[in-house]
Structures are given as structure tokens and as C-alpha cells.
Amino acid sequence: MRETRLFSPFRLRDVTFRNRIAISPMQVYMAGQDGLANDWHLQHLGKFAAGGAGLVFTEGLIIHPLGRSSYGDCGIWSDDHIAPLRRITDLLHAEGAVAGAQLHHAGAKAARRRAWDDFRALDDEDAARGEPPWQPMGVSAARVVAKYHAPRAMSDAEVAAVPGLFADGARRVDAAGFDVAEIHAAHGYLIHSFLSPISNDRTGPYGGDMAGRMRLALEVAEAVRAVWPEGKPLFFRLSCIDGLEGGWSIEDSIRLATELRLRGVDLIDCSSGGIRSTSSIAAAGSPPLGYQVPHAARIRREAGIATMAVGLIIQPEQAEIILQQDDADLIAIGRVVLENPNWPLTAAYRLGSDPDRKTWPKPYGWALRGLDAARSDNAEETGA
Numbered sequence: 001m002r003e004t005r006l007f008s009p010f011r012l013r014d015v016t017f018r019n020r021i022a023i024s025p026m027q028v029y030m031a032g033q034d035g036l037a038n039d040w041h042l043q044h045l046g047k048f049a050a051g052g053a054g055l056v057f058t059e060g061l062i063i064h065p066l067g068r069s070s071y072g073d074c075g076i077w078s079d080d081h082i083a084p085l086r087r088i089t090d091l092l093h094a095e096g097a098v099a100g101a102q103l104h105h106a107g108a109k110a111a112r113r114r115a116w117d118d119f120r121a122l123d124d125e126d127a128a129r130g131e132p133p134w135q136p137m138g139v140s141a142a143r144v145v146a147k148y149h150a151p152r153a154m155s156d157a158e159v160a161a162v163p164g165l166f167a168d169g170a171r172r173v174d175a176a177g178f179d180v181a182e183i184h185a186a187h188g189y190l191i192h193s194f195l196s197p198i199s200n201d202r203t204g205p206y207g208g209d210m211a212g213r214m215r216l217a218l219e220v221a222e223a224v225r226a227v228w229p230e231g232k233p234l235f236f237r238l239s240c241i242d243g244l245e246g247g248w249s250i251e252d253s254i255r256l257a258t259e260l261r262l263r264g265v266d267l268i269d270c271s272s273g274g275i276r277s278t279s280s281i282a283a284a285g286s287p288p289l290g291y292q293v294p295h296a297a298r299i300r301r302e303a304g305i306a307t308m309a310v311g312l313i314i315q316p317e318q319a320e321i322i323l324q325q326d327d328a329d330l331i332a333i334g335r336v337v338l339e340n341p342n343w344p345l346t347a348a349y350r351l352g353s354d355p356d357r358k359t360w361p362k363p364y365g366w367a368l369r370g371l372d373a374a375r376s377d378n379a380e381e382t383g384a
């Protein structure tokens with residue numbers, strides 16, 4: 001058995017992760033209009049825990065109905081959302097994973113169709129089938145992309161109420177049994193749109209200079225930390241760079257991460273992009289593998305805080321090297337785990353940390369040992 005970093009445990013506050021693999025938050029647009037999680041979400045997230053992930057994140061759970069990206073999003077704006085999420089955390093725990101919940105408000109990117117309908121703005125056709133559009137609220141009245149609804153600029157009083165909404169969401173995910181909460185401040189959504197000089201042209205307390213643009217992010221972190229139990233880790237997802245001229249930079253992220261650490265945030269989840277595009281992935285095009293890892297590495301070193309690397313980390317060896325180089329503490333995977341929910345177990349086998357498939361669920365492990373033996377015998381016969 002080979003010792004690997006990827007399959008070494010990790011501890012933050014009172015929570016121990018069995019390995020370094022996290023399932024990145026992914027919206028699946030499968031909730032009903034009430035925003036309640038259902039059996040689809042249960043099997044979707046449960047199979048990642050059974051597949052060996054150390055940490056399984058929900059999709060971005062919406063803290064206020066006006067902040068819904070689409071009518072298919074899961075909500076956390078009501079106490080009614082707690083019970084179905086509790087079924088999910090019970091299953092994740094039974095399968096040995098840590099349960100993470102992402103808290104989300106889509107800001108000016110609200111009121112859209114689902115991803116496979118190209119995130120188009122809701123229109124009369126949608127209203128006719130029971131999904132009427134609404135006017136999103138945002139940092140300013142500017143559209144994120146031309147095809148979206150023009151948002152309404154939030155008043156300072158409305159912005160000042162946002163931290164309390166995130167804190168209410170945190171209280172509910174705690175009641176639902178989650179171990180980790182993550183504040184979504186990336187991809188052009190509400191909090192990111194206040195950070196970026198491209199989107200934030202406000203005057204007053206939540207605009208202007210860097211301190212003004214960071215104010216909402218820091219107030220949300222403080223409000224959530226105040227209600228989130230001391231023993232539970234708090235993550236913060238950033239678009240570490242806008243990737244556009246005059247935009248939010250890695251130096252800005254290092255400064256913000258330092259401030260967040262001082263306010264009790266434990267880890268920065270290092271994504272990028274999305275400030276003027278439908279999605280962060282669309283904005284990235286076809287980037288090289290691990291394209292966001294350098295952000296995780298710099299923030300880890302220069303802000304002195306744990307980081308999670310994400311974005312086209314698709315090979316076990318690649319994930320292992322990122323950890324060995326101390327570029328990140330956790331590895332988040334998204335699309336590869338949709339393709340193979342057993343990616344973590346497969347990685348442990350391939351890296352030699354579980355050569356006998358002992359960590360696989362028993363009904364699979366014994367069967368696959370037979371398959372491994374047959375493969376190796378046939379390889380000898382064919383000389384492969």
C-alpha cells in the first residue's frame with residue numbers, strides 16, 4: 001500500500017475529512033418551485049459519498065427567493081427546507097463523508113432558465129408554463145450579459161440586510177446537520193458583484209474604494225461565523241481573478257483572504273471568472289488542466305489560510321502532485337465525478353493507496369478484485 005497525500009485525513013476545527021477529495025458545489029436544477037430537495041438530490045449526492053469522497057457539497061442553496069438562479073434551485077430561505085436536507089446529511093454521514101452546504105444568492109444573475117436552456121432570461125413563454133420572470137436585484141442596474149433582465153440596484157438598506165439572510169441560511173444548514181458551510185462569493189453572483197470594480201460602480205458604504213467593495217463580503221463572513229458553531233469549518237468561495245482588464249485581481253483576493261481569516265473563515269475555495277458571462281465555466285473556454293491551481297497556491301502562501309483547488313483536476317496523479325507541492329489542502333472535483341461517481345475510490349486504487357479495493361463498498365470490492373485478477377491474467381495471455 002502506497003502512502004498518498006490525496007488519501008491522508010485532514011482536520012479543520014472539530015471536523016476530520018477521511019481524504020482530501022471534495023465534491024464541488026453543483027446546481028442540478030432538479031428542485032420544484034418550493035425549492036425543496038427531493039429523492040433526486042438524495043441519490044445524486046449519496047452516490048458521491050458512497051464513491052469515496054471526503055467532503056460532499058450541495059449545490060448553492062438559495063438564501064432568498066429573489067436570489068434564485070432558476071426555479072429548479074434548492075432553497076434554504078425557509079425552515080421547511082431543513083427536513084429534506086437532513087435526509088441528505090444522514091446519508092452522507094452513513095457513507096463516511098463530511099456534509100457541506102453552499103449558501104448562495106444569484107444577485108443580478110437571477111431569473112434564468114436552467115443551464116441546459118443556455119441560462120436564458122425567463123420570458124413570457126416561461127410565464128405561460130408557470131415560471132414567470134421577476135426583476136433581479138443587483139449591485140447596480142447594469143445587465144451582466146446583454147440577454148439578461150436589467151436588474152434593480154439594491155438600496156444600501158437592502159444590502160445591509162444580506163448578511164442576516166446568509167446567517168439565517170447558516171442556522172438552517174446547521175439544523176439540517178451539515179458540518180461545513182461555504183459562502184458563495186464567486187462567479188459574478190451577488191457578493192462577487194460587489195467585490196469587482198467591473199460591476200461595482202456604487203458610491204456610499206458598499207462601493208467606492210477596495211474597503212467599500214469588500215464590505216459586504218466581510219459582513220457576510222462575520223454574520224455567518226457568529227451563528228455557525230465554533231467547531232464547524234467555514235469556507236469561502238472566491239473568483240480569485242475576474243480575468244478581465246481592470247477587474248478583481250489575485251492581489252485583491254490575497255488581501256480579502258487575509259481579512260476573512262481574521263474573521264474566522266477557515267478555507268478559501270479558489271475559483272475564477274463569471275463577472276460578465278453566463279457561467280464561470282463558459283468564461284474559461286477550454287483552459288489547461290488545473291488552470292486555477294496557481295490561485296490556490298498563492299492565496300495559501302501569501303494569506304496564510306487553507307485553500308481548496310478546483311477546475312479541471314481530472315487525474316488522480318494530478319491531484320496528488322498539487323497536494324505534494326503544498327499548492328492546496330483540498331482538491332474539489334466537479335464534472336469528472338458526474339462521469340464517474342466512484343472517482344475517489346478509483347483514484348485510491350490507481351494511486352496504490354487501496355490496491356485490494358478494501359475501501360470500496362463490500363458488494364463492489366469483492367467483485368472488482370475478481371475483475372482485476374481476470375484483467376491481469378488476460379494481460380499475461382495476450383502479452384499486454
Ligand SMILES: Cc1cc2nc3c(=O)[nH]c(=O)nc-3n(C[C@H](O)[C@H](O)[C@H](O)COP(=O)(O)O)c2cc1C
Binds near residue numbers: 025184187237
Ligand atoms: C453542473 C454544474 C453546476 C455548478 N453549480 C455550481 C454551484 O452551484 N456553485 C458553485 O460555486 N459552482 C458551481 N459550479 C462550478 C463547479 O463547482 C466547479 O467549480 C467547476 O465545474 C470547475 O470544476 P471541474 O472542472 O472539476 O468541473 C457548477 C458546475 C457544474 C458543471
